[in-house]
Amino acid sequence: MSQTHLFSLPQSEPAAADRVTLFADVILPLPLPKLYTYRVPFELNDQVVIGGRVLVQFGAKKTLSCIVAAVHETPPKDYQAKYILEFIDDAPVVTQPQLKLFRWIAEYYMCTLGEVINAALPSALKLSSESRVQLHPQYLSEGTPYPLSEQEQKIVEALGTEDGKALTFSEVGEILGISSFHKVIKSLIQKDVVFLFEHIADKYAPKVVKKVRLAHHFVAEAALEGLFENLASKPKQLDVLMRYIQRVPVYQNEHANHTGLEKAALTSSPHLSPSAVNTLIKNGVLEQFDQIVSRFPLDEKEGNQMPFELSEAQTKARDQVLELFGQKDITLLHGVTGAGKTEIYIDLIRKALEGGGQVLYLLPEIALTAQIVTRLMRVFGSRLGVYHSKFSDNERVEVWNGVLSGRFQVVVGVRSAVFLPFDSLSLIIVDEEHESSYKQYDPAPRYNAREVALMMGTFQGAKILLGSATPSVETYYQCRAGRWGLVPLTKRFGEAGLPEIELIDTRRNAQQGQKKPSHHFTPELTAAIEGRLSQGEQVILFQNRRGYSPFISCLDCGWIPKCKSCAVSLSYHKNAHELRCHYCGHHEVMPRECPACGSRAIRAMGFGTERIEDDLKLMLPEANVQRMDLDTTRAKNAYQQIISDFEQQRTNVLVGTQMVTKGLDFGNVSLVGIINADSIIHYPDFRAHERAYQMFVQVSGRAGRKGKKGKVIVQTGDPQQPIFDKVMRNDYQDFYEYEIAQRREHMYPPFARVIKITVKHVEERMALEAAVLLTQELVERLGRDAVLGPEAPYIFRIRNFYLQEITIKLSREHTVLKHAKAQILEAITLVRDEKDFRQARIVADVDPM
Template sequence: MQQQYFVDVILPIPVEKLFTYSISEREFGFIKPGMRIAVPFGKSKIYTALAYKLHRNPPQVYEAKEIHQILDETPVVTEQQLQLWFWMASYYMCAPGEVFRAAVPGVLLLESETIVFKNEKFREAEITLKDDEWLVYEALQHQPILKVTEIAAILDKKNVLPVLKRLLEKDVIRVKEEIHEQYRPKLVRFIRVAPAYDSEEALRELLDTLNRAPKQREVLLSLFSLSAGTIKPVKLKDLQEKTGASPAVINSLLEKEILEDYHIQTDRVGYSGKPVSDTKELNEFQTKALGGIREHFRARDVTLLYGITSSGKTEIYVKLMEEVLARGQQVLYLLPEIALTSQLIYRLQNYFGEKVSVYHSKYSNNERVEVWNNMLQGSSRTQIVLGARSSVFLPFSDLGLIIVDEEHEASFKQFDPAPRYHARDVAVVLGRFHEAKILLGSATPSVESSYNAKAGKYGLVGLKRRYGNVLLPEMELVDIKDKRKKKRMKGHFSDRLIEEIEASLAEGEQVILFQNRRGYAPVMECNTCGHSPQCPSCDVSLTYHQTRKQLRCHYCGYHMALPLSCVACGSSELDTRGFGTEQVEEELKSLFPEARTGRMDSDTTRGKYGYEKIITAFEQQETDILVGTQMLTKGLDFRNVSLVGIMNADSLLNYPDFRAFERSFQLILQVAGRAGRTEKRGRVIIQTYNPYHQILQQASMNRYGDMLTDQLNDRKQFRYPPFYRLIKISFRHKNYNTVREGAEWYTGALRNYFSTANWKREYILGPESPAVGRIRNRYIKDVLIKIPPGQNLKAVKEGIGRIHKSFSAIALYRSIRVAFDVDTY
């Protein structure tokens, strides 16, 4: 009997099990785990799968199909990556394929495309064609193959499948699936003199012959001049810029074989300068903190650095990075916001030059593939990787240190789609796979990290003095309820805030204003009947955006033109409720017409360099007042900011989340930390309707310890992390009754299953509708499971898995989308 060979693959789809495909003996010897393979799946679709395991055992319940083709010569995913991905799939209760899809840049996941070509045996006289069918047939007379998108353009309609179906039935066309490589390396075109003219005599004769072609002669002389000034090859673009020659002149030199062109592959993102500055000398407090970190790293893998704002944490990170690079290892520097990378790239490249690579979602797929490939090849460009949460998926070969800056940030949490992971927690596991050290840094550490440090699980190092002994900003709570009574408000600005802004501007200093809502106003309301326009697909009011004259939904993206009258009663008396960054910016322009104002929110930072342009303009003092949302609060370093204003602190506190108070405290202290980072003491004005609120009092006096104690006491009493683990199960369906019945069945099954483990009824909460109960026309029900200390988390997940299989077997509930969020934030 002939020996059979098989490969188990990971498909980038939400299917729990791996699939087995048959391969030849030669392929068996060539394929390695981590290589991409194109495989057929379903009726006709071809997917990019990842080879996981090679063996000789045929599948028991289905016949193994043959693979379509091998896409790589060497693995694009390392063994340690695969280990991490399977751990994530198990821990975060999702399929390995979902982790695979989230991990790799999109252009590496090639999917097949339907190709249409004519049936050569078809005869026109045999059958009559409709007009749209005839258009497709005619197009195939001139072009041998057509893509579905091209047929849609020919017919000028989106849905062309009925037309193709009729053509297939009439035997006019044939279709097949083809897979295409999407990544295209960037090739730069260079130019040089042909080898035939290397000698001086040949060159002299050439120049003499070109006397009658002065433009060609000038191009040739300019090329000599450029070549003499650099040892690098000369780009065709540089030659054209210097000479101003038209492409026709250069092409004629190429045709005469006097010049020759060639291409060199280059990275799309690169650093062309040289390191320009040595790292700063640490002060005594930083030196002590650095020594403490090293000491803890001897005994533990994870250390928490609690350093107040502007205490110089980045310089400590740089010293640690230098030590790791000296050992020839890699560093991963995780940041919560892309906005932070623009400042840090400049600082780190000043120290480390081209050893720094950047990886985040604002980079194109091709740029991310280049970072990925550089890491696989062990390029010196990837010794330091600076990036957002997706950087944990990269193919590290010898990781020595992971720095998680602003570790408390909710931006490290991925909510949709799966895997719903927290980058800080994944970084800890990634570090253990690589035997690397993990440093968590924050001015306001998360309650969980502080608890782990107190319990001795993490090392703890404090840095409680600002760099240069600069004082922490002076914080003042302003009661805007009282100010409104006394008529001391202008729009949303209290007299105190206006007074401080005037003082800062008079001294040539800059101001940051924080408002945690984008748009102009969250609600537009009719004064006559009280109607407020709602999103047709979500249970939320439409937000008014004045710059676009639109009402927009921030959940699904639906938008409509600003109505001139109420759609319910026809009244033209429309007014807004609440305010966002746009309205703050408008009021600023009327209050301070001479000041240059800017706005930084997700509306103004959509472009690739959106963050960079705004931050650079503010750094170079081209903007006097910067209004922004949360992205302003995270670690940005502006030397000339003397005043920070928080427009409405209550909007942070009044949120249905057990972490609302902790996050409010963190946000207030983080945004306050942007003020007074030089010798002059900064000022912070916090506007609130409730100045005596416990969290606001603690934040204004920088009492992190008191906040931590209160939060730990509350969470212990009400069974929340870090004492209890949480798993949230979300149910979504377009029919409300279906999702309600399905969620109730699931919850009942959970309660029955866990009643045998002596769980209390309060450990399973729900099903309940969340604050926004419908998004994108799907109704939502949530169930929250609290797992008590000492309970085996793996056993709980296995129990949920059994219930989920039973649930999926019920035909009525099969269409309900169920999502698991482990350690929900």
């Protein structure tokens, strides 16, 4: 959004006879159960737009921006409506299809519209009394051609010339000595003197680069020759001028000089003097100016034609998808790993764009976007936008506005991309649709992006393509029932075959007393790694636990350090030399001696990705080993760098958590090792076997691409587990038949809807008592068979709150589900209103993963 549209100037006041008193229902970015109604000032009647932002006073002092949800002439009955303070937008930033979707999310996931808006909007589109003003870069470099009033001049003087200085709204009011100061800020914004940003977010301002151009009076050929003569005795300045002329052909095209050249192109050159550049600017030979540029350097490139041809199997699958789209709105592309689903997606996106529609391409992990965006950019160029949480708030706002304006016709992103302001979607692709990463856990809304995408498609008439080698049981059930389309893709792309899978019994090795370099690498896995690396091939090792070790222990007294706020042991992170809680973030220094007995016999127990990386570097000193987990990918471009290093074969072995299992495509990987398969299978959850099967198949799929025969080595203490046989045979059908029978017998999804209620309290007794009362209320409303619990979860205390869980199973019928949710909310409200339980937190999670 451009700075000039932050506020709209009021129009002249209409005649009294024409006056209509309007009211606006607004969505405040707060967890409030209903919308609030504000009065529209008469002079702004013509400017109010549904989906636009307005500034309102909420409470005694707080100022908030909110979204207009409805405009009408009915005043509120229970309170006196306050006036809207200002209109921020003269066009919607939230579209009508979005508002409809947001209402559905709030209703389905049992949260408030304010919580949905708070999650949906980038921080820079949310203003409050904590919002701040700062001098605009353009004003700092060029000033303003507009006169400033006395009040405006006061603000500018208060901001001074110090780079980065900012004022809060309340400070502006104090400086001016008035309470109604928003018009002053609005005027300064329209004159490009200041801009607004949210205190808790990145400063919202356009990206500005410094550029230089030849002063206008030197552009003529005669003047330029005279300039060369004058600089003949100043070789450094002459070199700078020559480089500029080489890069900007002013002789051939005088207008090229107007665009100029980035200053960094001159100052960063090792052959040119930065001081000479600055001297030319000081002497008026070069003019320095600021230019607003895109934060996405790739999006200026034009896409080319599709750089590949679909294989016969891919073409057949593509045609089947299109045929099914003529009959059904949702289709599953069930393709084995490495079958080339991405190429089919790209072909379908091209066809959708040719029809004039928008496309949303969802991925479960940021790690996948690094690889796929490069491929998509070659085809779609500047029409492609990318949206995920690693982007700065400025970048997310640019994508948001790019979708609004139609600049981005295709968006690839993770789950939060479902909130973008699409209004003409024709195709939604949900890749790796089975992934639990599509589910938001905290805070509300606790939505599943796959389910939201399905509803988006319904609201906008878009076709939806789900893709997976290991689809969720619920998705495959819908396909088998005939409600959704199903397209199988059973062969890998090209000459690549499915990898060979070998199970290694770790208990048998231990009983035989086999020597090995490290207790978490069997001799078979060690030999395989060394053999593949000797052939110039690459290896991926998967361990579903980060850190150096899950816990440390005193060998003399058995002491194990626990988190002070959570019922878990602290994990040891060797690089940081500290103990960390993976639930609340608490960390402390690694002790040198046991605080219980004073012994120094403290040892790291078990192993995580960091320890595997360490041991590999000792075992294979010539190999380049990298790790990809939450600890190594916190920086913005860390994913991309790690993946790029592995793609370019600068890395020989990649060690990682679930991140390495999800859709990554590396042509030189011939071996995948699963270090500890048992930790994935044995988990107290009805989806444990489904997740294990999916993870084993997905990580195995990273091996043996582009014609190379791959191998997967699975280390397990229980090789007789039935799930391993299904993975080795790549038999999804057998897995599905077993799993669906279990779900039917115990009434779990897809045969029921599950809602998990978590009761939290700082006192263990109060958490249990509140949960018991809530259970009684739920049983009265829903029946005993529908309500399970309460019971304490495996990790019963997190962030100082004791937890109790209640599980509710409901019929899948829409009317029954809607009524039941109302009953649940009624019961929750009753418990919250009890004096003893007002400090309790009660969270409803619909369709928990």
